[in-house]
Amino acid sequence: MYASVVVVGAGPAGLMLAGELRLAGVDVVVLERLPERSGESRGIGFTIRTMEVFDQRGLLPRFGGIATGTFGHFGGIPLDLGVLGAARESAKTVPQHRTEAVLESWVRRLGADVRRGVELVGFEEDADGVTVHVRGTSETLRTRYLVGCDGGRSTVRKLAGFDFPGTDATTELLMADLRGIDIEPRMIGEQVPGGMVMTARLPDGTTRVIVGERGTPPRRRSGPPPFAEVAEVWKRLTDTDISHAEPVWVSAFGDAARQVTEYRRGRVLLAGDAAHVHLPAGGQGMNTGIQDAVNLGWKLAAVVNGAAPLSLVDTYHAERHEVGRQLLVNTRAQSMFILGGAEVAPLREVFTELLRHPEVERHLAARVSGLDIRYDVGGGANPLLGLRLPHLDLTRGRHRTSGAELLRRGRGVLLDLADNAVLRRRAAPWADRIDVVTATAADDLPGGTTAVLVRPDGHVAWAAPGSHHDLPTALDRWFGPAG
Numbered sequence: 001m002y003a004s005v006v007v008v009g010a011g012p013a014g015l016m017l018a019g020e021l022r023l024a025g026v027d028v029v030v031l032e033r034l035p036e037r038s039g040e041s042r043g044i045g046f047t048i049r050t051m052e053v054f055d056q057r058g059l060l061p062r063f064g065g066i067a068t069g070t071f072g073h074f075g076g077i078p079l080d081l082g083v084l085g086a087a088r089e090s091a092k093t094v095p096q097h098r099t100e101a102v103l104e105s106w107v108r109r110l111g112a113d114v115r116r117g118v119e120l121v122g123f124e125e126d127a128d129g130v131t132v133h134v135r136g137t138s139e140t141l142r143t144r145y146l147v148g149c150d151g152g153r154s155t156v157r158k159l160a161g162f163d164f165p166g167t168d169a170t171t172e173l174l175m176a177d178l179r180g181i182d183i184e185p186r187m188i189g190e191q192v193p194g195g196m197v198m199t200a201r202l203p204d205g206t207t208r209v210i211v212g213e214r215g216t217p218p219r220r221r222s223g224p225p226p227f228a229e230v231a232e233v234w235k236r237l238t239d240t241d242i243s244h245a246e247p248v249w250v251s252a253f254g255d256a257a258r259q260v261t262e263y264r265r266g267r268v269l270l271a272g273d274a275a276h277v278h279l280p281a282g283g284q285g286m287n288t289g290i291q292d293a294v295n296l297g298w299k300l301a302a303v304v305n306g307a308a309p310l311s312l313v314d315t316y317h318a319e320r321h322e323v324g325r326q327l328l329v330n331t332r333a334q335s336m337f338i339l340g341g342a343e344v345a346p347l348r349e350v351f352t353e354l355l356r357h358p359e360v361e362r363h364l365a366a367r368v369s370g371l372d373i374r375y376d377v378g379g380g381a382n383p384l385l386g387l388r389l390p391h392l393d394l395t396r397g398r399h400r401t402s403g404a405e406l407l408r409r410g411r412g413v414l415l416d417l418a419d420n421a422v423l424r425r426r427a428a429p430w431a432d433r434i435d436v437v438t439a440t441a442a443d444d445l446p447g448g449t450t451a452v453l454v455r456p457d458g459h460v461a462w463a464a465p466g467s468h469h470d471l472p473t474a475l476d477r478w479f480g481p482a483g
Helices: 012-023 048-056 096-110 155-160 227-238 284-304 311-339 342-354 358-369 421-430 471-479
Strands: 002-008 028-032 071-074 077-080 113-116 119-125 130-135 140-148 172-179 186-192 195-201 207-213 246-254 257-259 268-270 393-396 399-402 412-416 434-438 451-454 460-464
Touching: 002 012, 002 284, 012 028, 012 096, 012 284, 048 284, 071 186, 071 311, 071 358, 077 342, 077 358, 096 113, 119 155, 140 155, 140 284, 155 268, 172 227, 186 311, 195 227, 207 227, 227 246, 257 311, 284 311, 311 342, 311 358, 393 434, 412 421, 412 471, 421 434, 421 471, 451 471, 460 471
Parallel strands: 002 028, 002 140, 028 113, 140 268, 412 434
Antiparallel strands: 071 077, 119 130, 130 140, 172 207, 172 246, 186 195, 195 207, 393 399, 412 451, 451 460
16 A cells, blocks of 8 residues: 555654645555554643644644643743743643544544554665555555654664664653542642652543652563552652552653654654653643644645655754754753752752743743744844744734634745735745735734745744845745746
8 A cells, every 4th residue: 555654653743743744635644553542641731832733723622621821830840831921821631632532533534544553563765665564454555754653662763773862761750640539739840758749630530640759760661550559659758548549540751861863864754752752841742742743744745745855854853853952951951850859959949039030931931832942944134033923813804814724724824914916926936835815913013024924834934024035035945946
């Protein structure tokens, strides 16, 4: 069987990538080893940036009611995300199995072929594509590009020989989602004699507990730890008995920090945890993986569809590898506060004092929310270049719309806010790849901006005034030669 792209892994990153490819009309097969969704909660929320990403694809209503707020933290030290003044708030209580259910329903409706109970066991790459061998079906798959979204123990990464430098885990933490128990909430990273503990109430009525005993090295495990072990450690650290609770899901994780040196090797690419692993502080890993997929999807689709050269896909590594590097820096810093003992108390105290300065709080809030990401799109004086398009309320004739709604189709958008006919004529040769929209904004954009070229991932690739390049040059760079 043939598919233009084969994605390995039906987690949030893999499903998001499949959706982005299908929006561009690319045929895609998703291979998932598990025969059905696990039902595990794992990552339990969305950063502000992921909320924006889901909004631009019209996905938020599919989740039903989402409890949002402005509370955040850095290594257990509280952060007010409201200082960012963002149009959206973060969501802290959406379990990962719900995210996967919503995304899978979306990508299936778009026409993605999601195959469960099918495990990749090998592949060979040649000049024209990749031959994929699987267990669970007699078929051999042939594809132009193979993308590993198969998690921190990625089979694709190992088989392809990606370098994965970093540090091994030094501490193990135990996590369990429990029913039939009511215990007081504890902030993540709360220090107790001998370790750290955390509790959180999830929307389905379960209670999540995380416990880490200081000085406990990671164990080699063939499966999840028994709940009795979690209850035993919890009892030692808190003097509270939770052994009567009903475990829904139990897991163990550590503070390993690794990142591949390249996000593409030939026709094989990586996204999400396959490309970067770290302490899961604030759910940043899942959210970064979703955003990896949104950055890669439209670029890979343009190459597959013959609209752009392979150099466009190379910007995926250039842009997202740095994001992943910064992710590891901030999660390793957080791990010092979360896992450290009395020796980090002075540092925690100084850090807490620094966060009383608004500019420091804004910087860290933007970092953990994903709002500080700016890509190199060619330079210029316009303050929007490389950033995501800010929230915009727009009027087109008699109709009201928004910047997010203009991106629902997964296409580029040239937004003309000054009714500039010359600009629209210059963009006309790319009409098969971008939507040209003339509208009026309710509020002025920074820098006196009168026009923006927005990539399918929502980032501003060109703006007037203030870009170093003219519009045709920007269109050619990000969308390929004129049609």
